[in-house]
Amino acid sequence: MKFAYFPGCSLKGLGRGYEESLLPVLRHLGVEFEELDDWNCCGATAYMAIDESKACVLAARNLALAERAGLREVLAPCAACYLVLNKTKHYFHDYPAMKLRIDRALAAVKLSYAGETPVRHPLDVLLNDVGLDAIKQRVVRPLKGLKVAPYYGCQIVRPYATFDDQENPVAMDLLLEALGATVVRYPLKTKCCGGSLTGTVPRAGTRMVYILLNEARKRGADCLATVCPLCQFNLDAYHAQVESRYGTPVLPTVYFTQLMGLAFGLPEDQLGLRRAAVRLTWRPPDPAATPAVAPAPAVDAAPS
């Protein structure tokens, strides 16, 4: 079964590192997908705040396109897209007035939406469709020694906790452990990243970023792993402001798919790692170079 890949604006813009790592990882694991043809804005941000029905109509057009293309499930890697698409589906089923508006708007462009297509996050697909065992089998360079703080942000478990616990999600924890990384217990895993406050009220926004980075650092993390382009941007791009106000040490924030790419031994220059302001320089050790018990390495250690 093929997924309708819905990149949304982020994965084509600021979050390109996410797309650049996600797609090779999916292909590597044999997950079939195709990018949804003629997709449009998911309806998040300003639309949702100003007029919910406009946001839902926009989202519903994408869902209708996926249904028309005969693709059974939508894959939405951006947490904001994932939330709005799910919310639209929920409103479509539970609020007749909203359903009417959506139906009318889509009819005007000769589309229709049945409300069936599941909207799923890659973390869910990787954990529950592909499975941890299959992922473990693909790990050729375990992330041994890398301490990761798993950071989920708010949108993939709230309010629609379709695949994980709302209060204490663990899907990424399990995934990172399967990759061989050390997962740091990070109680702020669903705290707010600052959202758009970093732009609108920088004092408040950067303080939230500081809290997240500082706590991860205090707990000995080498980096944070995230599932959301906005979280990654906030934790990555405001380092200068955070440092000048609070003097926090530098801590990279990467997409969980980038860590998967590294563990799978995919070409690291193609995982979008260089797009970050604060780059992760750590690389998994080459298992062939450091055998645990064997006397002498047969091959010289590759420079990392």
Place this chain on the structure above:
Amino acid sequence: MVSSSTDVRVGFYVCHCGHNIGSIVDCPAVAHYVESLPNVVVSRDYKYMCSDPGQELIQKDIAEFRLNRIVVASCSPLLHERTFRAAVSAAGLNPYFFQMVNIREHVSWVHTDATAATDKARALARAAVLRVAAHCALEVKRVPVHPDVLVVGAGIAGIHAALTLANAGRKVFLVEREPTIGGHMAKFDKTFPTLDCAACILTPKMSEVGTHPNITLWTCGEVVKLDGYVGNFTATIRRRPRYVNEDLCTGCQECIARCVFKEAKFPDAFNERLGKRKPIYIPFPQATPQVVLIDPEVCLNFKRGTTTVSGRCKRTCVDACGERHAIDFTQTETTGEIKVGTIIVATGFQTFDVKRVPQYGYGTFPNVYTALEVERLVNASGPTAGEVVLRDGHRPQAIGIIHCVGSRDKKTNRWCSRVCCMYSMKLAHLLKEHTGAEIYNFYIDIRAPGKSYEEFYDKLNEEGVHFIRGRVGEVTDWAMRDEEEGKLVIRVEDTLAGFVRRIPVDMVVLSTGLEPQADAQQVRRLFNMSCGSEGFFLERHPKLAPVNTFTDGIFIAGCCQGPRDIPDTVAQAGAAAAEAMALIDRGYVEQEPNTAYIVPDDCSGCKSCVPLCPYTAITFDEATKKASINEALCKGCGTCVAACPSGSIHQHLFEDEQVFSEIEGLLVHS
């Protein structure tokens, strides 16, 4: 059997029920209409038919007009069918020549259009008038009630019910799953609001149970099968082996001291796993019966996880027991049958599993405790002898008590567990007394609706216990300030102050709610009871039959019916005992005659009906090749009547002619 309709003389009465019916249904019009129906001799409307004058009206008419059929259109038969049948019977008529029409719950309370409602009342009245003409005289059978009682569960509810009955001279079988009686109450330290010691008030009752000549106590036992009906139940009870002969053990506990395990090293369930015990142990000092038991899971004598002898144990306990010969490794599971007339189910509750709210950190942070653990921690006979010491060895200086964990929460359990506010405040008082720590209660609402309960809340306020109104968001070790380092931080929106607070504490107590037992559904099926949507056993009527179930002769008491505190539990257990006694003292039960019966000549012997009967009332006689129905077991559900392919099964009060007449009355407009 069906009487001819030529001599049928019907009296019809429609009740206004004050405004309940009269404000929607035009009662005089209904009475007037019914006058025109066949066989009707008298048709009247009256304000309250169930009142004494209403009943006398019927009786007078029966005498005056020689009525032989009565129809009353009023409320639900559940409410007053008995009343009217009794009235009819007193006037010398067979009570089954009476038919009731429900025009309150089925008409006036659910409709707003007066004209349509009156039409519906007319149709229902017409149906009953036609039906009642086909009624026959039926006889109510009396079945004797066995005088013995089975009480299931020996917490405070079961104990109180058993003692009440036993002191009244009844023989009681008390069955308890655990190795000792006492239930949850035995684990508590003090009781609210009087702060009297739970053990001091409970253990005398426990030992009275243990020694009472009228009580047969079976611990380590479970009811596994129940047959029969009110007055005549047969219960099968299975008992797990204790590996100690209850009659020979004196409770000296020398065996425990001599066990090959020098140290107690296995988690002790009675102390909520905070303490340790040996493989041979007694649950707690005042356990009843005062008999040790052996845990085959950890005893060296047994191969791990089996009951086969390993030969690895020196059996020093047997040596210690000596001449008493109480220890018996050959014991096996036993089952026995008992006959009783009535049953009281008092199987209690379980506490909410706090792992379901991971944001409160139980299991992650060692200093987060459940309330029941804290009960043991403050208890003088608990694992720390009443010293409140945390798992990390420190004495707490600040303690947070989180109310409503697994209560009043749409994500877990929606109901209020009723006891948590009060026991939280009790623990607050005890913890303050033991440690002098600052105590913070986090509550949604304080619910203190009992005698002296509100006063207890006032007392706590005076003692300087803090109350912060708000549902706690999380318990975390994320420190934002220096004073929070190394502490548990409780994050909560203080809804009275209107901002989010962070309270650093050393110890967190989760006030867990009450839930139905994990196996409540199995128990429900076993005793043929119903459960409410939340899983607690359902009473027959929430106000007027709170200890009865929908199965006659089976009563419920205590928290298996819903969360309640000790005073309410004891009151309910007493009520259940009284209900059982009422049946026993009367000595018989009357059986509704609406049972099914088989016309043997028509029975083809196909056996279709036998497996369909939910009450196993149908047997098949291989000699005559005919099925027959035990009237005492039949509940009149009608399943077999509908299923019989040869039409040989009939049912009293639901004869074809009666049902078809009723349908005709409903559907044929005149």
